Amino acid sequence: MTVSGIYFDNNATTKVAPEVLESMLPFFTEQFGNPSSIHQFGNQVGRKINSARCQVQNLIGAEFDSEVIFTSCGTESNATAILSSVKAQPQRKTIITTAVEHPAILAVCDQLDKEGYTVIRLDVDEKGRLDLDTYKRQLNDDVALVTIMWANNETGTIFPVVEMAELASKAGVMFHTDAVQAVGKVPVDLRTTKIDMLSLSGHKLHAPKGIGALYLRRGTRFRPMMRGGHQERGRRAGTENTASIVGLGVAAELAQKRIVAENTTVRGLRDRLENGILSANSHCYVTGDLSNRLPNTCNVAFEYIEGEAILMMLNKKGIAASSGSACTSGSLEPSHVMRAMGIPFTAAHGSIRFSLSYYNTQDEIDRVVSAVPEVISRLRQLSPYWSKEGPLKENAQAFSPTYA
């Protein structure tokens, strides 16, 4: 792995911002106190946690700082939200979600499904969009929770969660959004919405791994997942991860300052990358809702070749991206997101996600654009679906293997 690699996998995780790291260091040394303690060692730390809470509150536009609960990660926030909703409303036995959620949502819903809950997984169209009329028809008194991601991690497609929360609210149904990919990339102003709960994750916005937060609107019925001490007002017991909470606070403040740059500079870089790749390579296309997606994400499906092979070749050139290919995940299935959009498997397996951050440069974009064609053409030379001229699919030599 070259140290001077190009990192285009920021939807997987981001680097810790230097300012964030600096803010954290004292909490490993002299500021080691337990924020619950009454003495000066603890007291100062407690105050720092409160200010971090306000920084997160400002980033997401929460009305009160007490609506922010620190957790260990996005997954914990998601599980807490879902399990709380079913525990607090035992008479309600349905969960509404989408077919393209992150496993942190889907696996919890699958488990509830096994335990007798009805889970409605809303389908998406070929661009990854939801049908709001179908959604509206599903809202009723049996629904304990609607949980819809704000933006998709693979394609960046943004769901109309603000509107969907309004609809849920009118039907008297609790609404949660997994906004792990959205916070810091699109403006979020919760006080003006009907969203009851929102999950966010530190390491997606240049805070460290192992810290997240759950927004819980004041008055929303809640049952903690972790009970114990009185930390986080008894809603998430366990001694606070003080250094990371402080780091998340600083990262939230940075993200707020950079939200315009994300949607101008970073978006510009992403578009340059996307246009460059599309014009330099044949038989590839962008997946997701092009007119409504995260400014940093670009998912390109390269037909007739496989994603892991592409990633390995890119990795050799020092370029880091990710893929919806089955082979990169350890499962045999290609990405559930690609399948839900009906992308044919010869393209779904070759889908590559490039996700940028504030720290990427135009030079990096240009280097990736010029590196990709060689990788693609080399792998196509190996592909049974491809001849020297192009895809074999529409002639007599067409490759149609016996499938096991």
Next chain:
Amino acid sequence: MWDYSETVKEHFYNPRNVGAVEDANAIGDVGSLSCGDALRLTLKVNPETEVIEEAGFQTFGCGSAIASSSALTEMIKGKKLDEALEVSNQDIADYLEGLPPEKMHCSVMGREALQAAVANYRGEVWKDDHEEGALICKCFAIEEPLIVDTIKANKLSSVQDVANYTKAGAGCSACHEKIEEILDRELKARGEIFVPNAVRPDLAKEPRTVDASITSEMLAASKKATKPKFTLVQRIQKIEKAIAEVRPTLQADRGDVKLIDVQDKTVFVSLTGACVGCQMAGLTLNGLQQKIMEELGEFVQVVPLSKRQLEEAGL
């Protein structure tokens, strides 16, 4: 990213025998429906000698699929068709110095392409009988269909049974929840109810100390015993009889076990062949210990001796 061996990486970055062989007289097209990988193997077979003179591949798939294809073509070139057909998917994986368990199906695809190509050359129709499914046990690369079929065929009803018959679940034990789900489903299908053990099943433990290796069945067996008195010769005969009963199972896996010594309640044995270093050795010994206790009607402990211990003891 996967922890690929250097050989896998070498064959991926510099694949051998890429492309279709000109004038090929054997073509095998196979694909794996579940993972989406696909492979075309083209061979030039000498009609006189049936020797594979040239082999070429085209693969749609991941790094290990491409490396497995490349390895396969290298391995079969120059071989007669019947010799080539003896190349197993494990041979392909070995040639590549190992594949991650999740990737073993890539080597299976290579072997299937070869079978399909040979069938094509011989004018036969190749039918695939390999059933692919979700990978359940990552330690031993065991997929769901094998577990389901084995449960059905042998009426298995516990995680321990599944581990004994398929090895699935005999390693790190992280897949036990999934195995329990399969058991629950399969037992329901045959009108039974799956009752999991409240305590953890005793899997691949090394019977080092008496306490740690006593299972509930062993205790029951030793309680049941009426403690008959045997001479030393009778005891050894009975122990040999118990060993003879488990031996065929071990030999089926290319292993063996030998009685070394009996001292009071301790039976010393040596494991040979494939048993050495097998993660299942502990399980095998527990089974053997159980058998010996049933024969003798008393509690004994079976202790395996390593090669070094045997040499030191001059045995």
